Amino acid sequence: MSSNAALRLDATTPATAAVETGSHRCCDLALDMLVTQRGDASAEVERLLTDDPGCVFGHCLRAALIVRAESAASRSALAASIAAIEAACSDKNDPMRQHALAARAWLEGDSAHAAKLYGAILTNRPHDVLALAVAHALDFHLGRRRVMRDRIAKVLRRWTAAVPGYASVLAMYAFALEENGQYRRAEKIARRALALDQGHPGAIHVIAHVMEMQGRVHDGLAFLAAVESAWGEGTGLSVHLAWHRALFHLDADDPDGALAIYDEQIATAVSADIASLADGSALLWRFQLQDIDVGERWRSLADRWAMHNLAGARPFYLVHAMMAFVASGRPIAAMRLAEALESTRGNGASSLSPEDALVAPLCEALLAFARRDYTACVEWLKRVRHIAHRCGGSVAQCDVIHLTLTEAALRARQARFARTLVAERTARKPASRLNRLLKLRLGTLPRYHQWQAPVVA
Known part of the structure; x- marks a missing residue:
């Protein structure tokens, strides 16, 4: 049994057990990349599905990435993955089938219902970090800040540092707290996530947000400089954290510094x-x-x-x-x-x-x-x-x-x-x-x- 089984879904289900053979290590890597925002999770998932087109959890990962990003350009790929999951999982109670159902709701234009369905998965499977990550993103895009916070609070008591992915759940919760104006608690929990997973991009992002909202310009610049090796390149937040750094420069009356960041880290980004x-x-x-x-x-x-x-x-x-x-x-x-x-x-x-x-x-x-x-x-x-x-x-x-x-x-x-x-x-x-x-x-x-x-x- 993979040590990251709890990260995926309930490892006792037949569908998940199938993941344990062949592609399970690639699935674990892709899932870790998705929830930490390190590396290019989408590219990893596409490599996985090229090597193993029948990997059901790989299709769940692809669906989650597309729905989380609300990528209209990837609708055909999403439809193909939903169809693959449904063909492989006839049992409607199968957790992967439930992922497909939630993704289909988004594909049909109902983001709110998709969030509800991803959230429903967590009722019986609070360790399904993939469902949590997608529901979290949809809540955010829908502007439902209290729902975003409370959804994670409901499952957080079931998580401990012994469960893989805990730092990412803490980072998500810290962001939800920050978006609800609970800045001191948000920073405390984000720093706890960093203590568990040094350089976690999501946790760094939360602290940058807290400092921005509190007008702590010099603290923000010093913090981002100190941890730049963790976020400067190769993460899903690299460009966005550069944006935060540029905002600090603007508020510090340093427009030249902000423009230099734009030129070096935003305008010329590989992505x-x-x-x-x-x-x-x-x-x-x-x-x-x-x-x-x-x-x-x-x-x-x-x-x-x-x-x-x-x-x-x-x-x-x-x-x-x-x-x-x-x-x-x-x-x-x-x-x-x-x-x-x-x-x-x-x-x-x-x-x-x-x-x-x-x-x-x-x-x-x-x-x-x-x-x-x-x-x-x-x-x-x-x-x-x-x-x-x-x-x-x-x-x-x-x-x-x-x-x-x-x-x-x-x-x-x-x-x-x-x-x-x-x-x-x-x-x-x-x-x-x-x-x-x-x-x-x-x-x-x-x-x-x-x-x-x-x-x-």
Whole structure:
């Protein structure tokens, strides 16, 4: 019996027992890569399935990776893996069959039901870290922060340091705590995960988030530098942690340092996946809101976005693609994307998830900002600011909405509203240099140089 049997599923089931022969070591390696975010789990799974196309757990891993990433471009591969699992597991109570059922719910467009089904697996199998990892990711993308936290809390008592994968479960729980504003406890648990698994990328990510949310700029820079050997290359969080480092530099009034990180670790990343592009857009948009010239970087980033088929992509990514298109002066690409977003409106906003309901107004606001119509930008963002925290990203990522609204209100000279927004930001993060600068600008709301963005017709 593999020592990592508890990591997979219940090792007493016939389906899992089959994994013990032939490909079980590859399965264990791929699963470890998936939950720790070390290495390229997707590539490992594809190698596994090439060597052993009938490996049922390999198909569960592939399905989990696709659903967790909500990769619309991989829908055909997901459908093939679901079919393979269903053909091999006729018993509906088989845990792998349950994984297939949950993945099919996502494939059919119901992320919430998929999260429910993955979560249901944990009722009888609290050590099924694969189901936990996917449910955790779906809860996060759906903006259900309390559910994300409480789902892990319910199974955590069944885990101990003796069970493989415990550090990854702690890292997931710590992230959920951080997203719910429980910063001290989140950092404590993340550091516990690091004590068990030195250099765990997920735990490092949590601590970076805590320091970002608390405005601990110098602590954040020192921490990321101290552990860079664990996250700088070869992890699923390498680009994203570089983004966090760049944010620290921006808030430390070091835009040159932030741009250097963008050039060295984000723009030139080997991985050109859509999540990395979103990090690039999110960073460059913050430069533009501060009137910092980024040269040709927007144009290069927009070129990379244009290489992706965005049909069916998560709204979170569509908004970040729009940032690149409007900032680089690509009116045709921007307008095509805006027209494609009409389908997200459905039959009414009430039928949409918060992330879906946000995407069209956010893109309209970005177009308005690029036209220097700051009043229109404010009006678009006002409509959805009450659900902006559920943009499909972290609290730190969703902050770009509040930043854009604040900057637009200042430029539109809406003094009273701008004061409210700056007060909100300062209350959340009083140590932030950026928030102090915004507060200073409230004094007279003087005329100042406006970002000369390419006008989008």
